[in-house]
Amino acid sequence: MKSLVTARLNVPFWCSFRMPYTINVNFSYPVPPPTTLFGLVGCALGIPADHYDLMSQLQINVGLEAEGDIIETYSRIIKRDSRNPDRRTLLIRQKLLQPQFRMYLLAEDRLAQQIAAALINPVYPLSLGESDDLVEIDQVEMHAESKEQATVLHGALPVETGVKPTNESQTVYLPIGFKMAKGKRSWTGVEYRTFYLAPKLELDQPLEAWVAGNRRVVF
DSSP: OEEEEEEEEEOSSEEOOBOTTOSSEEOBOSSOOHHHHHHHHHHHHTOOTTOOGGGGGOEEEEEEEEOOEEEEEEEEEEOOOTTOTTOEEEEEEEEEESOEEEEEEEEEHHHHHHHHHHHHSOSSOOBSSSTTOBOEEEEEEEEESOEEEEEEESSOEEGGGOOOBSSOOEEEEEEEEEEEETTEEEEEEEEEEEEEEOSSEEEEEEEEEEEETTEEEOO
């Protein structure tokens, strides 16, 4: 039997989720990708940073509850150069100012209970995005396994379902996992998935969804 864990993620200052395919400007995803949320869960549980076995046991989705304002800041980063190890380069980095998200996590009952407890009392201090981007977590809830046909969703909708939103939304291409080689993360590949995203998605046809109180979500 599986359980659904939900938690509200409040960012009191700002956060950034860097898109990896830009150079001089670091654009941010509008929501924390599933890979980022997996890192958050791992930090709460106290598992090592390079431990990925747990990823195959979880299904993660994210809801956008408050977008926050987009601002741009300048950052000086170290640029690898063996001739000049102190070399820095200046780049523009997008930040999301005080957004609010909701995490949806599906796992077997025992693991779901451990994660819910860890989100309330984490092993390590939690951040969302960069290491100094603070996050406050509340409304941690567990929901028993339950599904129903839904025409409104509160989390991201995978485009591959073939169901489309009828209200205004955006399309995002998010990293959902890492390709593994011999039990370790392979740096040659990241798994991506395309989603529709909005605070609430009104669907053009019913879709089977998981029940999380008065919210509905798919994985």
